[in-house]
Amino acid sequence: MPKFAANLSFLFTDHIFRERFRLAAAAGFQGVEYLFPYDWPASEVAEWLKAADVEQVLFNLPPGDWANGERGLACLPDRQGEFAEGVEQALNYAMVLDCQRVHCMAGLRPWAVAEAELEAVYVANLRHAADRFATIGATVMVEPINSRIDMPGYWLDGIDKALRLIESIDRSNVKLQLDLYHAQIIQGDLARTIEENIAQIGHVQIADNPGRHEPGTGEINYPFLFSVLDRLGYAGWIGCEYKPLATTEEGLGWMPK
């Protein structure tokens, strides 16, 4: 049975951030993930993890100006200095939080820049991040996100594109973060996508479609996909990155015991 991590940017959001660690543990989660820890000192977050006795599974590199709509820096040619600073900041947090995975967001497509240049910048940035995170044995995740519903303009919006870029980056600690909600919107064919790419998958995230709510509220057959992951020997985490229909606790009935 897969290991489930609570995504604290989506779950338990009717409580302040630091409370969510304890609530996740009380609900049976042994790991947590979330978008960004940078509003709090790493040492404080480490205390919340320790007090709740949960593992820090994943967080994201600094994404640029999130409040003003930026969604990552990795493909942006004029932001490479800021990207490298973000790598150092995230590396410090990963060390203090004992976290082995970070997600590197690609950014929104700057329409005036040629695709070949965006790819070259992205590959160079990911190689840099991978080499820095290799120093602590951590993996950098590449996640295709649908640009049709949730993140219009997101540059890395294809599974095949992500896989091709991972091959070009050519670092063993760069892996695919397969968010099955996005993958369903992007192309569907989820079981085959898992099966064909299991060697590249470093992290999985889940939500149902449409609506991005709990498994069981939409069209995705999660019990079947969990059995596929089990059959293939997936030993990683599954991040619960969904918007509960009511409270988080009320919506946990989908989770296998």
Ligand SMILES: O=C(O)C(=O)[C@@H](O)CO
């Ligand atoms: O939106 C998602 O899906 C994510 O996994 C985030 O890390 C990026 O917004």
Ligand SMILES: [Mg+2]
């Ligand atoms: Mg995701």
